[in-house]
Amino acid sequence: MPEITVAKTAGFCFGVNRAVEMVYAALAEGKQVATLGPIIHNTDVVNDMAAKGARVIEDVSELHPGEYAVIRSHGVGKDVYDALTKLGNPVIDATCPFVSRIHKIAAEKSAEGWYVLIAGDRDHPEVQGIIGHCEQNYDVFEDQFVLKGIFEKNPEKKLAIMSQTTYNRIVWGECLKVLPDDDPNIVVYDTICTATGQRQTEAAALAEKSDLMVVIGGRHSSNTKKLYDICSGICRTYLIERADELDTLDLSNADHIGITAGASTPAHIIKEVVNTMDEILNKDNITEEEFDFAQALDESFKKLHTGARVKGIVMTVNNSEVIVDLGAKQTGTVPASELSNDPSKKPTDLVNVGDELDLIVIKVSDQDGIATLSKKRVDEQAGVEKVIKAKEENTVLEAEVSAVVKGGVNVFYEGVRIFIPASQTGLPREASLDGLKGQTVKFIVIEAPERRKSAVGSIKAVSRREKEAAKAKFWETAEVGKEYEGEVKSLTSYGAFVDLGGIDGMVHISELSWNRIKHPSQVVSVGDVLKVYIKDLDQENDRISLGYKKAEDNPWEKFLSEYGVGDTVDAKIVSITSFGAFAQIIDGVDGLIHISQLADRRVENVKDVVSVGDEVTVKITNIDEDSKRISLSMRAVGEDGDAEYDDEEEEA
Numbered sequence: 001m002p003e004i005t006v007a008k009t010a011g012f013c014f015g016v017n018r019a020v021e022m023v024y025a026a027l028a029e030g031k032q033v034a035t036l037g038p039i040i041h042n043t044d045v046v047n048d049m050a051a052k053g054a055r056v057i058e059d060v061s062e063l064h065p066g067e068y069a070v071i072r073s074h075g076v077g078k079d080v081y082d083a084l085t086k087l088g089n090p091v092i093d094a095t096c097p098f099v100s101r102i103h104k105i106a107a108e109k110s111a112e113g114w115y116v117l118i119a120g121d122r123d124h125p126e127v128q129g130i131i132g133h134c135e136q137n138y139d140v141f142e143d144q145f146v147l148k149g150i151f152e153k154n155p156e157k158k159l160a161i162m163s164q165t166t167y168n169r170i171v172w173g174e175c176l177k178v179l180p181d182d183d184p185n186i187v188v189y190d191t192i193c194t195a196t197g198q199r200q201t202e203a204a205a206l207a208e209k210s211d212l213m214v215v216i217g218g219r220h221s222s223n224t225k226k227l228y229d230i231c232s233g234i235c236r237t238y239l240i241e242r243a244d245e246l247d248t249l250d251l252s253n254a255d256h257i258g259i260t261a262g263a264s265t266p267a268h269i270i271k272e273v274v275n276t277m278d279e280i281l282n283k284d285n286i287t288e289e290e291f292d293f294a295q296a297l298d299e300s301f302k303k304l305h306t307g308a309r310v311k312g313i314v315m316t317v318n319n320s321e322v323i324v325d326l327g328a329k330q331t332g333t334v335p336a337s338e339l340s341n342d343p344s345k346k347p348t349d350l351v352n353v354g355d356e357l358d359l360i361v362i363k364v365s366d367q368d369g370i371a372t373l374s375k376k377r378v379d380e381q382a383g384v385e386k387v388i389k390a391k392e393e394n395t396v397l398e399a400e401v402s403a404v405v406k407g408g409v410n411v412f413y414e415g416v417r418i419f420i421p422a423s424q425t426g427l428p429r430e431a432s433l434d435g436l437k438g439q440t441v442k443f444i445v446i447e448a449p450e451r452r453k454s455a456v457g458s459i460k461a462v463s464r465r466e467k468e469a470a471k472a473k474f475w476e477t478a479e480v481g482k483e484y485e486g487e488v489k490s491l492t493s494y495g496a497f498v499d500l501g502g503i504d505g506m507v508h509i510s511e512l513s514w515n516r517i518k519h520p521s522q523v524v525s526v527g528d529v530l531k532v533y534i535k536d537l538d539q540e541n542d543r544i545s546l547g548y549k550k551a552e553d554n555p556w557e558k559f560l561s562e563y564g565v566g567d568t569v570d571a572k573i574v575s576i577t578s579f580g581a582f583a584q585i586i587d588g589v590d591g592l593i594h595i596s597q598l599a600d601r602r603v604e605n606v607k608d609v610v611s612v613g614d615e616v617t618v619k620i621t622n623i624d625e626d627s628k629r630i631s632l633s634m635r636a637v638g639e640d641g642d643a644e645y646d647d648e649e650e651e652a
Contacts, residue, residue, distance in 0.1 A: 118162060
């Protein structure tokens with residue numbers, strides 16, 4: 001015999017159940033009631049209410065004086081509310097809270113100038129109600145093809161996209177695929193009722209396991225028809241409104257029969273269908289035969305209260321909020337401000353559809369059907385513990401600088417804001433902090449977070465720690481003569497400081513060049529990488545003297561190898577004194593032309609014979625290697641010329 005399985009979420013949804021209970025409660029109190037259209041798409045329920053005195057009207061003008069107007073769960077437009085206010089009739093607003101949320105979004109975005117696009121059936125009462133809360137800038141689309149056409153015709157407009165609560169979630173997914181990613185001019189709100197989505201998902205899963213599906217519900221019910229469409233695409237499916245239609249169905253050749261029902265189908269009708277099917281098939285036991293649908297509906301929803309820790313599955317993400325499924329009567333919303341402490345992060349940077357989030361309930365509104373949640377408060381609680389532990393253990397943390405604020409910068413670590421004062425950034429006092437924004441920095445916590453007070457961190461302390469470690473490592477292996485490659489960090493009038501890997505050494509100005517220079521900048525610049533060697537070490541005072549000049553580049557050695565006493569050379573006058581002139585023989589090597597050697601006559605003033613920059617021919621008359629002094633003579637060159645001339649005359 002066939003096995004019969006009933007979907008757990010078949011039957012009344014929260015919104016319909018709420019509306020029906022509100023009408024029955026009003027009737028029980030003896031109120032005169034008129035519903036604006038059938039309260040639900042179920043003739044049995046509507047007829048039962050009518051028998052108890054509830055009228056069904058199509059327009060507010062049909063109301064009797066003092067009669068209660070019931071707005072059904074589909075909701076109505078703003079014009080209907082205005083008309084009711086004008087008439088003065090009392091109102092029982094049974095609009096589904098999920099639908100009310102769509103009204104609020106549509107009204108706000110429309111007023112802000114967004115082009116509101118609604119996924120659904122234009123003639124459906126719920127869609128008509130949503131339209132009634134928009135200004136003129138709106139449109140309705142049935143599927144992804146219509147949406148694509150609207151989008152292509154309006155590429156410049158800001159689009160706010162939402163759907164009726166009973167829209168087919170599979171088609172909704174296809175619609176989202178035609179939209180560009182991360183377009184700031186497009187905001188998408190997933191407004192499909194979580195119960196509707198769950199009902200459709202369960203129906204599809206049950207259909208996959210069944211040979212035949214029976215969908216129970218009103219033929220004019222949008223959500224019932226969508227259930228039928230989903231199931232019929234998977235297996236043989238029938239749509240019925242009540243049990244007496246089972247006689248017309250072919251239930252043969254089905255080992256597994258699945259049953260689901262629309263949101264407007266009462267539990268007693270579902271049970272009647274199950275019992276009748278049991279009689280037809282003569283089956284003894286039916287899966288979930290004794291299932292109390294009304295009770296199960298209520299029990300299946302979590303009870304939420306402020307401060308509770310809950311888990312939610314992300315259903316949709318947009319620039320202003322994240323919608324999550326809590327398995328509760330309420331829709332869970334996480335405002336962008338409650339998602340993260342970091343204002344630079346957008347919701348799409350932090351979560352994805354399908355993610356499971358740990359959340360705290362910060363507000364519950366049964367009237368609106370919304371539970372406002374916070375992720376950042378959960379993160380803060382866990383993060384605070386980690387930050388406190390990091391302070392106790394003096395642990396080095398790492399995070400990106402999110403903002404430059406008055407007096408310092410902010411970083412966020414595990415959801416906790418940590419303020420780093422300017423004095424703890426490691427930058428000079430007058431330096432701009434703007435360059436730190438966006439950089440990943442290492443820091444330690446120097447003050448733990450307290451109530452209403454953020455933690456305080458220090459980058460400088462980490463730099464100091466790293467420098468001390470590098471210094472200790474350096475001294476372990478440092479020795480005179482050892483070569484290093486380091487970057488020039490700063491210049492002074494007396495030398496250049498070179499980073500040897502966490503510790504600085506100094507190259508004295510005299511060690512930068514074999515030539516005479518007035519400032520280190522004539523040879524090196526900050527940022528240059530130099531090959532240096534240790535000349536001297538003073539560990540007690542942390543002083544390291546470095547050498548840069550190479551012996552093979554010593555101009556004195558080059559001079560000695562190429563010149564000797566008696567050689568005649570061309571030289572350049574580089575300076576003048578009262579006792580003579582200094583002339584450069586090669587770069588880095590000068591010799592003295594004594595005043596007595598400037599000419600073959602008595603010279604009273606050196607400047608009468610030579611000037612700085614003059615090119616002269618001189619003879620090397622003496623080389624003192626110990627003191628590195630060279631004596632030159634212009635006079636000797638002239639005497640050599642006279643001697644040669646005299647020799648030529650004698651030979652003649």
